[in-house]
Amino acid sequence: MLTDTSRRSESAASARSARTNRSLKNIAVEVGITLAVVAGVLLWMGPSLYRQDLVFLAATYSLIALGMYIPFVMAGSLSMAYSAYAAIGAYAVALISVKTGLSMWWGWVIGSLVAAVVAVILALATQKLSGFYLAAVTLLFGIAFEHWLIDGPSFTGGSAGISGVEAVTLFGWQPPRYTLVVLAILFVCAIAVIVDRLRKSVWGLTLRAARDNKNAGRSSGVNPAHLTVIALAIGAAIASTGGSLFTVSVQAVTPETFTLSIVFLAIFMPIIGGRNSAWGAPLGALIVVIVTLNMPGYQGSGELLLAIAVLLILVIAPGGVIGWVSAAFGRLTGSTKSGSVEEGSDRS
Numbered sequence: 001m002l003t004d005t006s007r008r009s010e011s012a013a014s015a016r017s018a019r020t021n022r023s024l025k026n027i028a029v030e031v032g033i034t035l036a037v038v039a040g041v042l043l044w045m046g047p048s049l050y051r052q053d054l055v056f057l058a059a060t061y062s063l064i065a066l067g068m069y070i071p072f073v074m075a076g077s078l079s080m081a082y083s084a085y086a087a088i089g090a091y092a093v094a095l096i097s098v099k100t101g102l103s104m105w106w107g108w109v110i111g112s113l114v115a116a117v118v119a120v121i122l123a124l125a126t127q128k129l130s131g132f133y134l135a136a137v138t139l140l141f142g143i144a145f146e147h148w149l150i151d152g153p154s155f156t157g158g159s160a161g162i163s164g165v166e167a168v169t170l171f172g173w174q175p176p177r178y179t180l181v182v183l184a185i186l187f188v189c190a191i192a193v194i195v196d197r198l199r200k201s202v203w204g205l206t207l208r209a210a211r212d213n214k215n216a217g218r219s220s221g222v223n224p225a226h227l228t229v230i231a232l233a234i235g236a237a238i239a240s241t242g243g244s245l246f247t248v249s250v251q252a253v254t255p256e257t258f259t260l261s262i263v264f265l266a267i268f269m270p271i272i273g274g275r276n277s278a279w280g281a282p283l284g285a286l287i288v289v290i291v292t293l294n295m296p297g298y299q300g301s302g303e304l305l306l307a308i309a310v311l312l313i314l315v316i317a318p319g320g321v322i323g324w325v326s327a328a329f330g331r332l333t334g335s336t337k338s339g340s341v342e343e344g345s346d347r348s
Contacts (some may be wrong), residue, residue, distance in 0.1 A: 011131040037279075038185050040045040045181065050180050056249040058289040059184040060086075060242045062282035064262060065269040066188075066195050067239030069281045073270055074199060075231040076211040078131070080263050081122060082239045084145035087258040089240030090247040091149070094162040099155065108120055108244045119236035123229045124203070142260055149255040161254030168248055184245060188282050191238060196199040197279035198234075207231060268310050274320030283321060 031136055045051045064086050071077040092111030097104040126137050149156045156162070175183070198204050210224035218224065247253045265288055272287050273280030291306050317324035 037189055037282075040186055042182065047178075048151060049177075052177060052259055053249075054289050054293060055181050056184060056246070057074055057293070058244040058282075058286045059188045060143045060249075061262070061266065061269065061285035061288060062188045063191060063242030063245060064239045065266040065285050066191055066278060067235040067237070067242065068263075068266050069195060069270055069278055070198070070235040070238070071228065071231040072235075073275050074204060074207050074211065075228045077228050077232060078135045078233075079119075079122075079138045079232060080135050080260070081141045081145075082117070083142045083258040083260055083263050085119065085236040086243035086246075086262065087149065087238040087253075087255070088115040088243065089147065090243030090253040090257060091156065091162070092124065092145065092240070093163050093244045093247045094253045095155065098164055104168070104248065106220035107247075108241060111240045111244055115236040115240035116233040117209070119232045123232045127225055127229070137160070139260065139263075142263065146255050146259065155267075156255075159255060160250060161257070163252040165247055165251040165253075167251065180249070184249070187241075187245070192278050192282055193237070195281075200277055200303070203227075265306075268306075270320070272310060272313055272320055274322030274324075274325075274326075276319060277322050280320050280322050289322070 029112050041055060045055050064082055067085065068079075068082050071079055089108070089111035092114060092134060093104050093107030096102050096107035096110065122138065122141060126134055129137060199208075206222055207227050210222055210227055214224045243253075243258060246257065266285075269282075269284030269288055270280045271284065273282070273284030287309070288306060291309060313320060321326065
């Protein structure tokens, strides 16, 4: 009897040790990926001010795409209101900085909370819609919000927007622009790590299972509608930080800053980078910015190149760049079976 008890204790201890080792390994991998991403982007950027602006834009796109990743890829809910959520974050920073005299950091917090509340209200109002109908209604909301910013109350600044946003300060220190770019990259990497950990958590697995089979989720005591509302709120809060970051980088905002074209681009970013990892969103955002704005000899035709790139990826590498690299690595190491299972886990 004592032997069985000791064996069970040893078994439980070994299982805990294995989980701890896996967690440490995952953390080490995430830190390594973060450092590699930061180093690669900094080497590409160099001292060029133009490329620094491109990195700021890529960071903005990354946060919007990461915000869409949770409800779109993980929950299967195609909401098209993310231009409005990004605009809420942008205007919150501008209004707090210019109108109240408070630190613009309060705008980041308030913008995220307001965007989450708006997302919950919109989700409750459209909870019986799905697919094309949900996309159409939320698309109209994004259009209406943009017109409200132009023709609405005077504090939005109308079509001219709001300018004169204070420069970023950290405990009284005003970092140079290059340092701000580094901090923006680190912030995006931190959000990507959080979203990827959320994807692999019990909540993320439950969300994806409910996406694939709502009836099975309900029979297990899970309400898929409630999970989707939470996913939309988290995604809206993340997307609002993208708008806040953009306002900080240019110290101004206008209603035309966040149009619906950003939403359509954000949909394709995880497809380009890879849907099976949250890192696919920022990777796709960087590729989109490079293709559309920094491709030498093709100025003005970046959207055409992007359309061709998306078509090729959908045909050749449905798992995106990360999926293609993972599959190639799996073939080299002989672990293609586990890679294929993971590849199909986030298909929407």
